[in-house]
Amino acid sequence: xxxxxxxxxxxENVVTNDQLAEIMPTSDEWIRTRTGIRERHIATAExxxxxxxxxxxxxxxxxxxxxxxxxxxxxxxxxxDYATPGEANRIQAAIGASSAFAFNIxxxxxxxxxxxxxxxxxxxxxxxxxxxxxxxxxxLVDWQDRSTAVLFGDGSGGVLLKGDEAAAPVVxxxxxxxxxxxxKAGGEGKYFxxxxxxxxxxxxxxxxxxxxxxxxxAEMVPDxxxxxxxxxxxxxxxxxxxxxxxxxxxRFLQNIADFGNxxxxxxxxxxxxxxxxxxxxxxxxxxxxxxxxxLSVGTMLLRY
Amino acid sequence: xxxxxxxxxVRDIIADQLDQEPESVQLTTNFKQDLAADSLxxxxxxxxxxxxxxxxxxxxEPIETVNDLVEFITAKA
Numbered sequence: 001x002x003x004x005x006x007x008x009x010x011x012e013n014v015v016t017n018d019q020l021a022e023i024m025p026t027s028d029e030w031i032r033t034r035t036g037i038r039e040r041h042i043a044t045a046e047x048x049x050x051x052x053x054x055x056x057x058x059x060x061x062x063x064x065x066x067x068x069x070x071x072x073x074x075x076x077x078x079x080x081d082y083a084t085p086g087e088a089n090r091i092q093a094a095i096g097a098s099s100a101f102a103f104n105i106x107x108x109x110x111x112x113x114x115x116x117x118x119x120x121x122x123x124x125x126x127x128x129x130x131x132x133x134x135x136x137x138x139x140l141v142d143w144q145d146r147s148t149a150v151l152f153g154d155g156s157g158g159v160l161l162k163g164d165e166a167a168a169p170v171v172x173x174x175x176x177x178x179x180x181x182x183x184k185a186g187g188e189g190k191y192f193x194x195x196x197x198x199x200x201x202x203x204x205x206x207x208x209x210x211x212x213x214x215x216x217x218a219e220m221v222p223d224x225x226x227x228x229x230x231x232x233x234x235x236x237x238x239x240x241x242x243x244x245x246x247x248x249x250x251r252f253l254q255n256i257a258d259f260g261n262x263x264x265x266x267x268x269x270x271x272x273x274x275x276x277x278x279x280x281x282x283x284x285x286x287x288x289x290x291x292x293x294x295l296s297v298g299t300m301l302l303r304y
Numbered sequence: 305x306x307x308x309x310x311x312x313x314v315r316d317i318i319a320d321q322l323d324q325e326p327e328s329v330q331l332t333t334n335f336k337q338d339l340a341a342d343s344l345x346x347x348x349x350x351x352x353x354x355x356x357x358x359x360x361x362x363x364x365e366p367i368e369t370v371n372d373l374v375e376f377i378t379a380k381a
Contacts, residue, residue, distance in 0.1 A: 205355075
């Protein structure tokens with residue numbers, strides 16, 4: 001499969017670190033040095049569905065494709081508007097994708113990569129499908145809890161994919177089942193709750209291992225990767241992974257400063273911006289790696 | 305491994321992680337005050353130490369000085 005085009009949509013309302021410092025004991029300096037985040041977009045009038053719908057409409061318009069040509073729509077999200085109907089289903093109806101089946105999946109911050117892997121398995125040669133990562137995490141955040149409130153943002157990104165005869169992208173999908181519930185949201189507590197140390201150590205240990213496994217399977221060395229697109233959880237994690245893989249940090253794309261941690265939306269948003277900026281060129285080798293709740297990791301080697 | 309061998313290895317891990325000269329890392333060195341290391345730096349150092357010494361540093365006790373780390377490792381050995 002290959003990416004035909006990409007798109008993203010974020011809520012209009014921007015909340016800066018200074019604005020957060022007005023409502024909780026934190027500071028711009030603390031947030032920036034610990035996480036790399038400067039500001040994030042927070043939904044007010046927007047819903048997960050409206051963000052995802054906007055992405056879908058842009059994808060079809062960019063590719064000049066009729067919705068009836070889509071085989072499927074997959075939305076990766078951990079913050080759906082409803083338990084049912086899912087965003088994917090509502091989008092399917094709204095855009096008139098009369099031939100498409102549609103479903104949401106939830107693998108938290110690994111969701112987009114898992115959805116891309118599914119899409120690769122579902123796509124027939126010459127056929128089309130949409131994969132979106134879309135989140136309104138602000139509704140899962142306890143705005144009194146500075147340990148989590150500063151981290152998360154809302155947004156949506158996606159790609160239009162076409163099936164082709166290229167070899168399936170190499171993937172590594174890992175589940176570590178979170179017995180201690182070190183990263184949870186929803187459920188009885190409703191809000192995000194995280195054992196920061198356990199989650200940080202999981203990420204800096206497992207992500208480089210996962211990327212290494214993909215490279216070994218692809219018979220490649222790290223230096224052959226053009227760009228690494230990690231889930232934008234924390235700039236310090238990204239730096240640590242770069243160091244572990246002995247790759248220059250410039251090869252690790254980042255936009256966490258502007259959007260915070262947008263879970264399943266973070267990779268497609270980053271991908272779209274880099275494509276738009278012509279940073280990512282056709283033919284280049286990309287490593288996408290999502291990681292987080294589950295605890296899960298999903299890594300994919302993809303040629304753009 | 306002797307205490308001083310443990311210290312040498314820990315010192316090198318810390319120096320590498322924090323981009324410091326090994327000489328600036330002593331047993332009494334305080335991570336936050338002397339090395340300007342924050343909690344995330346300490347998590348990374350612990351990770352490296354767990355991997356290299358094959359130990360689990362499962363503690364809620366704060367790790368404030370290099371000596372705290374060395375004591376942990378020697379207690380587990």
